[in-house]
Amino acid sequence: xxxxxxxxxxxxxxxxxxxxxxxxxxxxxxxxxxxxxxxxxxxxxxxxxxxxxxxxxxxxxxxxxxxxxxxxxxxxxxxxxxxxxxxxxxxxxxxxxxxxxxxxxxxxxxxx
Amino acid sequence: xxxxxxxxxxxxxxxxxxxxxxxxxxxxxxxxxxxxxxxxxxxxxxxxxxxxxxxxxxxxxxxxxxxxxxxxxxxxxxxxxxxxxxxxxxxxxxxxxxxxxxxxxxxxxxx
Numbered sequence: 001x002x003x004x005x006x007x008x009x010x011x012x013x014x015x016x017x018x019x020x021x022x023x024x025x026x027x028x029x030x031x032x033x034x035x036x037x038x039x040x041x042x043x044x045x046x047x048x049x050x051x052x053x054x055x056x057x058x059x060x061x062x063x064x065x066x067x068x069x070x071x072x073x074x075x076x077x078x079x080x081x082x083x084x085x086x087x088x089x090x091x092x093x094x095x096x097x098x099x100x101x102x103x104x105x106x107x108x109x110x111x112x
Numbered sequence: 113x114x115x116x117x118x119x120x121x122x123x124x125x126x127x128x129x130x131x132x133x134x135x136x137x138x139x140x141x142x143x144x145x146x147x148x149x150x151x152x153x154x155x156x157x158x159x160x161x162x163x164x165x166x167x168x169x170x171x172x173x174x175x176x177x178x179x180x181x182x183x184x185x186x187x188x189x190x191x192x193x194x195x196x197x198x199x200x201x202x203x204x205x206x207x208x209x210x211x212x213x214x215x216x217x218x219x220x221x222x223x
Contacts, residue, residue, distance in 0.1 A: 033211075041198060043156070043213040056210055090155055098204040098211050099144060103155040 003027050006091050006104035013081060014112055020077045021107045023091030031055075032074040033092040033100065034066060043090070049074055050097060081111045113138050116203050118214035126222055131188040133199050133217050138182070141206030145177055145184045148200040150216065156200055160186070191221040 004025045013019055025032060033056075034046040048056035049068040063079045074091060091104040118135050125131045133147075144163055148156035162168045162175040162184065174187040184203075188195055198216040205212060 040215070041150075042215050043200065045210055045212070048209070097209040099161065100146075100202075100211050101158050103157075106155050 002105075004091055004093055004102045004104040006089075006107050008107060009105060010108045010110075012110045012112060015081055015083060017081050018077070018079045019081060019109070020075055021089055021091075021109075023074045023076075023104055025072055025091075025093040025102065027093055027095075027102060028072075029093040029095050029102075030071060031094045031097050032068065032071070033094075034074065034076050035090045035092060035103075037088040037090060037106075039087070047074075047076075048097075055097070078109075081109075083111050085109060086111045114214075115139065115205060115212045116201055116214035118199075118201050118217045120215055120217060122218040122220050124220045124222060125191050127191060127193060129191050129221075131191045131195065131219055131221070133186040133188070133201075133219065135184045135186075135201030135203075135214055136182055137184070137201075137203045137205075139203070139205035140179075140182060142179075142182075142203045143206065144204040145175070146202040146211070147173075147175060147184075147186045148202060148213075150198045150200055152197075159199075188219075191219075193221045193223050195219060196221050 031050045047066040052068045088106045092100045094100045146161045147159045150156045160175045172189045176185045200216045201214040
């Protein structure tokens, strides 16, 4: 049973489209995150939610909008996709804020 | 100055040797330090965390923390080809709650 699951795993889409990535964790953790890993493999935090409340919002274009309907789910919606949005997006969770113990398998987004 | 710095490598060691991976961080007040392993095409996996100065051992892995020098390292004893991966150092700077990653060091263990 996967602790942190993301869908879809692969996504190829055209510039200008809107897409969503979903994440669910079954660990009972209070905090969930979105990280972006670029082509140089650098992992950068985008957002963090604690019990459905947004607590970290990095300098991310407002085309990216996270939503947490409950503490087990964190979704990422991206409007007007650009070529530079191509990356791997990882969802993660932790019990203590910041101490990430589990990552999802990643969502490979390619914008063409 | 980057918040967390690692040498990107690759670091190449023969099988059975000790691999030493190093990381420096910029925020002197940082309290929590982590090492993750990431195989190509996979997600990061937590290997170890360390909060106090000194050494922490777990199997073939030892994490070392020196807060005065703002330096954290990971030693892998008896390196195996299956240890070949990218090792990510991560730090939570003081009062941020944000886990900040270094760029990772690629380790190659040659049979």
